Amino acid sequence: MADSNFIDYVKFCSRSGSGGAGAAHFRREKHVPKGGPDGGDGGRGGHIILRGNAQHWTLLHLKYKKHVIAESGKRGEGGRRKGADGNDVILDVPLGTVARDAETMEFRTEITEDGQEVILTRGGRGGLGNDHFKTSTNQAPHYAQPGEDGIEEWIILELKLLADVGLVGFPNAGKSTLLSSISAAKPEIADYPFTTLVPNLGVVSYRDDKSFVMADIPGIIEGAAEGKGLGLRFLRHIERNSILLFMVPADAPSIEEHYRILLNELEKHNPELLDKARILAITKSDMLDEELMEEMKKEVPKDVSSLFISSVSQFNLDALKDLIWQSIHAT
Incomplete structure (x- = not known):
């Protein structure tokens, strides 16, 4: 709701x-x-x-x-x-x-x-x-x-929300689950599209009492830049984030194509968004065994830092926080 x-x-x-x-x-x-x-x-x-x-x-x-x-x-x-x-x-x-x-x-x-x-x-x-x-x-x-x-x-x-990291993905990419797993934020989570109807902010604790702010932006769909789905109302929140964390589920038909569609929607809204630092997280990776994960790595775009993660099993979440922290301080 x-x-x-x-x-x-x-x-x-x-x-x-x-x-x-x-x-x-x-x-x-x-x-x-x-x-x-x-x-x-x-x-x-x-x-x-x-x-x-x-x-x-x-x-x-x-x-x-x-x-x-x-x-x-x-x-x-x-x-x-x-x-x-x-x-x-x-x-x-x-x-x-x-x-x-x-x-x-x-x-x-x-x-x-x-x-x-x-x-x-x-x-x-x-x-x-x-x-x-x-x-x-x-x-x-x-x-x-x-x-x-x-x-x-x-x-x-x-x-326009001020956050260090903005989560970018289609509905049900696991953005709300990730935010609830690594911060004190408690966004509503359900198994239907557009669970997130408002942006949620969470403060993520890091090593040595450091922290950064993560924003869960409502899911993008193809055509969001033209106003489809939740449209421009939420795309504008992404403009203020230092880093964009793209989230693509492991069961997507094509990780590369999924990622490119998201990039295309952001570019149509505001081409300057493509100048921001990017990280790609392949979510729901608890479904994969090591052999399948190695095979899928061949599909992952080579022009972006990427990581397989699972919010449910906590797989690679510490490594993700390390990557985010390094990116924040490199920008």
């Missing part, structure tokens, strides 16, 4: 605050017969700010926020008193969140570090008070600037 709490896409209207108007004011004091202009500046409008929060792993908390509105700045006052700035609105988002303009799909920013803050929609500047417009020929300006309008725009936030 899908986890309805995993939300990796939201669209909302972001409206920053308008700047406050500057004040057109003159000093009026009992013993100052010719008081000059002393209008203060207006306050800045509130920004809409994105902030990285490592405690969040989904955009669920923003799913129902269709409008995000910041406060406008306050008017300036006499005595050169500046108006208060409008309060900013801070949206905490998971690491790996990308913001785009919803109309043009133009990239705006990305959040990759805990505590990182980026202004998404900037508040309007406050207007200048009449104190700024005094000149030798105009000693008593009655003009003050209005505040700058805030900005209203539609924004899309997409979450």
Whole structure:
């Protein structure tokens, strides 16, 4: 069953605050017969700010926020008193969140570090008070600037998981089983296609208290780059992984062809994915005896590091972790 709490896409209207108007004011004091202009500046409008929060792993908390509105700045006052700035609105988002303009799909920013803050929609500047417009020929300006309008725009936030290793394979390739075998993650496992409907992250313990993060991405099918099956929604998560671990079951009709189809789908989605380090794991190898395994090695592509493994029997899992660790630190 899908986890309805995993939300990796939201669209909302972001409206920053308008700047406050500057004040057109003159000093009026009992013993100052010719008081000059002393209008203060207006306050800045509130920004809409994105902030990285490592405690969040989904955009669920923003799913129902269709409008995000910041406060406008306050008017300036006499005595050169500046108006208060409008309060900013801070949206905490998971690491790996990308913001785009919803109309043009133009990239705006990305959040990759805990505590990182980026202004998404900037508040309007406050207007200048009449104190700024005094000149030798105009000693008593009655003009003050209005505040700058805030900005209203539609924004899309997409979450791309940050992990060291992304698992790539067709449904039932054994990705969820591997993740549950070598990490504390407990993905749902069943014997039907698309068991994994949401990405799962697991921290894999390695030697000497080291660790790396593995992401189980929902299964790819032929045509995923065109939107078939679960399509582009999950292919984008693979973009952030340092290493791609391709998983092909030992009972596949052709290991080489199976692997090439997966490569082809990634290339159609984003050719740059082929520049990432790759490892090929032939899964479910507990079904094979040594003689058959030696015979099958002839079918394995020679242009990628490969290993026969079994998550059920734990066969070669330590060797796989060694290979992953070496690859991570070679990239």
